[in-house]
Amino acid sequence: KNEVEQSPQNLTAQEGEFITINCSYSVGISALHWLQQHPGGGIVSLFMLSSGKKKHGRLIATINIQEKHSSLHITASHPRDSAVYICAVREGAQKLVFGQGTRLTINP
């Protein structure tokens, strides 16, 4: 079992739908990151969380430290949101453990 588990692994939705991607982890962490990788490989860091909630535009990320769980939400989804979304947790100063990624496809 991976230390970081994402669900679902694949998600297809219609434009406009509210999207939720989940990340659960089994270790103590100092921070959790959400990353986005578009087709063609460019990787963008979306959020770094150590508690609570953050919002950038249509993206919202939450983390519950007690439950060892984080969610990434996309409101009013759009085809340009189609990408792989990756959760990664920071264990101390020297380890970053990645989930397997969630492939999101938004159809027009």
Added chain:
Amino acid sequence: EADIYQTPRYLVIGTGKKITLECSQTMGHDKMYWYQQDPGMELHLIHYSYGVNSTEKGDLSSESTVSRIRTEHFPLTLESARPSHTSQYLCASSDKATDWADTQYFGPGTRLTVL
């Protein structure tokens, strides 16, 4: 403890200078990464390499370049440093074959200040 090293740990330089940040690992890992992170902010992947002579841009806006001539060495170069390059630069490596579901081991970082 991870065997991955970065030099220098701290660097203060003037605008326009060319600099190279060094990263070496003795774990025999094929995959290496450079990240940029400001205090309390998101981690930005700026370059990665899956092996010798393989390099890819992470964040396409990065102005730096990298090379991978030897497995253990992954230097990052800024041809002409600017104040906007002031940040912490973190090097990491991993040995997994897959793109994700991976564990990366980080060096101590280089804190760069460009005046």
